[in-house]
Amino acid sequence: MKKRLLLIAILRPAFNLSKKDNSKNKFYKRKKFWWSLATIIVIAGVLWGGFWLFSMGKRIFQGSSPFSFFSSFGSLVTSDDTPLLGEDEGEINILLLGIGGAGHEGGTLADTIILASVHPGQDDKPGEVSLLSVPRDFIVFLPAGYDYRKINSAYAYGELAGEGQGAQWMQDVIEDWTGLSVPYYAVIDFTGFEQVIDDLEGIEINVGNGFSDSSYPDNNYGYLPTITFEKGPQHMDGQRALQFVRSRYGTNGEGSDFARSRRQQQVLSAIKQKATELRISTNLGTVTKLLDTFADNFKTNMTPPELKKLYDLTKEISQENILPFALDYSTGIICNELVEETGAAVITVCPGNTKEDVRRVVADRFNISRTQKESPLIEFQNATKVNFLAQRAADELTSEFTETVTANYPGEDLLETSIIYDLSGGTKPLTLSFLTSKLSVPVLTDYPFIEALSDPKPDFVVVLGQDAAVKFPLK
Numbered sequence: 001m002k003k004r005l006l007l008i009a010i011l012r013p014a015f016n017l018s019k020k021d022n023s024k025n026k027f028y029k030r031k032k033f034w035w036s037l038a039t040i041i042v043i044a045g046v047l048w049g050g051f052w053l054f055s056m057g058k059r060i061f062q063g064s065s066p067f068s069f070f071s072s073f074g075s076l077v078t079s080d081d082t083p084l085l086g087e088d089e090g091e092i093n094i095l096l097l098g099i100g101g102a103g104h105e106g107g108t109l110a111d112t113i114i115l116a117s118v119h120p121g122q123d124d125k126p127g128e129v130s131l132l133s134v135p136r137d138f139i140v141f142l143p144a145g146y147d148y149r150k151i152n153s154a155y156a157y158g159e160l161a162g163e164g165q166g167a168q169w170m171q172d173v174i175e176d177w178t179g180l181s182v183p184y185y186a187v188i189d190f191t192g193f194e195q196v197i198d199d200l201e202g203i204e205i206n207v208g209n210g211f212s213d214s215s216y217p218d219n220n221y222g223y224l225p226t227i228t229f230e231k232g233p234q235h236m237d238g239q240r241a242l243q244f245v246r247s248r249y250g251t252n253g254e255g256s257d258f259a260r261s262r263r264q265q266q267v268l269s270a271i272k273q274k275a276t277e278l279r280i281s282t283n284l285g286t287v288t289k290l291l292d293t294f295a296d297n298f299k300t301n302m303t304p305p306e307l308k309k310l311y312d313l314t315k316e317i318s319q320e321n322i323l324p325f326a327l328d329y330s331t332g333i334i335c336n337e338l339v340e341e342t343g344a345a346v347i348t349v350c351p352g353n354t355k356e357d358v359r360r361v362v363a364d365r366f367n368i369s370r371t372q373k374e375s376p377l378i379e380f381q382n383a384t385k386v387n388f389l390a391q392r393a394a395d396e397l398t399s400e401f402t403e404t405v406t407a408n409y410p411g412e413d414l415l416e417t418s419i420i421y422d423l424s425g426g427t428k429p430l431t432l433s434f435l436t437s438k439l440s441v442p443v444l445t446d447y448p449f450i451e452a453l454s455d456p457k458p459d460f461v462v463v464l465g466q467d468a469a470v471k472f473p474l475k
Helices: 019-048 066-078 153-161 166-178 190-199 238-246 257-277 284-294 304-314 355-363 365-372 389-396 429-439
Strands: 092-099 110-119 128-133 139-142 147-150 184-189 203-207 211-213 227-229 232-236 298-300 322-326 334-338 345-349 377-382 403-408 419-422 460-464
Touching (some): 110 365, 128 365, 139 166, 139 345, 184 190, 190 238, 203 257, 232 238, 257 322, 322 365, 429 460
Parallel strands (some): 377 403
Antiparallel strands (some): 110 128, 211 227
């Protein structure tokens, strides 16, 4: 079994040319199809920071016979308009995986797990892409007697069951925990990740939280000398960027799976930005380099016409409509846990929460990400005799609001119906829309006890009446 797995890709024609013909026709075939290769790169810029290209069809497009591959490639020219799976329902889901690949310890463990969801634009509504990061240490149930394991091992055990099954196992697990249909996948290894950034002449990263890592692995089952990232803007080549996203033992709070997820999202955004600056869709030289880079570093089950269709649906999506989201502490349903038998640190649902809570948060990820961009401060006030009602409401909505405050309502009267007070001056419409959709209560602007509010003043005050006890029950 090959220990190497590959990520996203797009294809290069794999015609069966003789040695004599191959030399003669190589440039001609690249020139003939360069436009389709280039357009796919823009898709990847949206979904995985610019990495999608055409490359060695049969080695990249898994689950297809040579004949179906040639047929699907030919449909690029005939503009097949078959909808993508999920397109008619308004959401296309693609599982993006990053693995070590050959020459790396644990080369088939999934180091990066991101569910990319595309909402195509409709009429005057722009398209959006959600990038949902899943922590690699999240505990899930695996088939074939493996019982409960970290989710990053699902790919490895799937490959042990049969070459090419790793991605299917990962898809099954993600579908089970999210409640979503995930028909597509793409896989990249570390070599491909490094080289694509180098082919793009590096990326610009603003390190928000400097850190050091003295336990970063080398390629010989040992460790590199301590790597350090200073706070502030800096240029990174492929090797440096891989260290930035892969580091697991960073100081200054950067040693968690959740911190890694945030850095991965940042690098994806930087790759997309660089691909845009280079106008890669019209840069044949860069496309040619990427062709050679990706042939041995990517795998996908998407066909050429599906990739072309994905480009058509996503080419107008702007950077502001790329919505990062992570299953982390901020959701209020994900917690760290130590396994007593081994002392291993794992991630699981918090006590009192279930798989259904994960599905609920995932289903609302687009709204959550949009609202988080407004960085609202919400104060929940209890205007009933129900104990801890304000805290229960804050806990339920903590995934939507990165900062909440709880208090008792300073008024003398108990309330039957909850009220939302918008103190933002209309500057945070997405937050208001979310609150009204969840609570279905009146919205006012003249809160009567301004002097009693916390400091800094909240953007919204949610005064909880007796009706809220039903919406936020004690668990």
